[in-house]
Amino acid sequence: MELRHGAKTVELRRGWLRAKRDAALSIGNFDGLHLGHQALLQRLDTLAKPGDLEPNFERVVLSFEPLPREVFTPANAAPIPRLSSLREKLAVLAASRQVDVLHLLRFNRALAGLEAEDFVRHVLCATLRVRQLVVGDDFRFGRGRRGDVALLEQMGRALGFAVHTVAPVEVEGARVSSTRVRAALCAGALAEAGRLLGRPYALCARVAHGDKRGRELGFPTLNLPLGRKHFALHGVYAVEVRGLEDGVLYGVANAGVRPTVGGVVPRVEAHVFDWAGDAYGKQVEVRFCAFLRAEQRFAGLDELMAQIAVDAQQARAFFGQS
Incomplete structure (x- = not known):
């Protein structure tokens, strides 16, 4: 290899x-x-x-x-x-x-x-x-x-x-140690983790087919399985996405199990702003730039959709797109 x-x-x-x-x-x-x-x-x-x-x-x-x-x-x-x-x-x-x-x-x-x-x-x-x-x-x-x-x-x-x-x-x-980086990430301290790493923390993964639930909710996502990797981040983040096209795209990502829809397997799902291409099978890099909130269970899909809209607005504001 x-x-x-x-x-x-x-x-x-x-x-x-x-x-x-x-x-x-x-x-x-x-x-x-x-x-x-x-x-x-x-x-x-x-x-x-x-x-x-x-x-x-x-x-x-x-x-x-x-x-x-x-x-x-x-x-x-x-x-x-x-x-x-x-x-x-x-x-x-x-x-x-x-x-x-x-x-x-x-x-x-x-x-x-x-x-x-x-x-x-x-x-x-x-x-x-x-x-x-x-x-x-x-x-x-x-x-x-x-x-x-x-x-x-x-x-x-x-x-x-x-x-x-x-x-x-x-x-x-x-x-500087891996233990210290891990502790910073688990605490949502992305800026500190970035200083220890010398670069923003990122996930590299191949986009896989999911259950298309994000598309049904009006927020199509890149489904990024974690395999055997136990991920250090949990929650919702403003992200940069590389690998879909030349340059950088921006979005919002959830790292966790998706409790509102009964998920149990941890994964990362990233909604990319203003992009509607075919991503399946592509190797992408998702850089986690800002922690927005913890993952939570909502009473239903309507409440979840409303919160995703708020998350997306906050992420756009972070990147100066609001």
């Missing part, structure tokens, strides 16, 4: 496929690809181009599917929302122009039980041919999270790779 952004392509590799070139590599979940992750990628890009007299390294990000917390979270516990799907992760990496390959390992209890030294020897060295390794200052890995930067540096000296740590990025005096 490849994802192209302009002239740049990011290749997706899976499993234990051995690399063909030596690598500058960074490891992590990279959920959301926030400013802290971007600092790792910037260092990775710099180290991959050591100079005119030395060969360039392939720029590789090693990540995991499913995310480790999704394996270890008890079945009866509330799921932790993902900030980015695999496609969204690929899109941001491609846009950065700092990564050649996203290499995914299937995360399971067997991989989690691998001793740190074995992970370095068999995954980083034998499979991925690491020569330059970039990690955060608090990076931990291996069985029981026993591996740390000191162990990496010790093994790097023996096995022929260098270890580079990147200091945490801080915004407003606090460390």
Whole structure:
């Protein structure tokens, strides 16, 4: 699988496929690809181009599917929302122009039980041919999270790779993390989340057929299934939509289960202003720009229609279209 952004392509590799070139590599979940992750990628890009007299390294990000917390979270516990799907992760990496390959390992209890030294020897060295390794200052890995930067540096000296740590990025005096981004989104603090991400929070998804209920109510919507992704946002938002045509379209979107019509499966539905084309099957990006209200159950469809009209008016006003 490849994802192209302009002239740049990011290749997706899976499993234990051995690399063909030596690598500058960074490891992590990279959920959301926030400013802290971007600092790792910037260092990775710099180290991959050591100079005119030395060969360039392939720029590789090693990540995991499913995310480790999704394996270890008890079945009866509330799921932790993902900030980015695999496609969204690929899109941001491609846009950065700092990564050649996203290499995914299937995360399971067997991989989690691998001793740190074995992970370095068999995954980083034998499979991925690491020569330059970039990690955060608090990076931990291996069985029981026993591996740390000191162990990496010790093994790097023996096995022929260098270890580079990147200091945490801080915004407003606090460390940027996926947990902090998630908390901001769940609180409806889109501006704060955008500062931590370095860009507006967005959903990338393919438009699917729905039940056409929005069209019946006079507000046709793009139906955007979330698949296995547990979404961080719930409520009604003013949104920008990209991918339907050149440029940006504006609209209003609901993220939730649609309780008034008996919905149970979370989804995102976006009504695009002043647009009536065929969207089915198109890959779109929906950027969430302003929180308007929480999702709620209405007494009937007439009350729901009236509120949607108010939501649309508020979203238009936010974009200066009123």
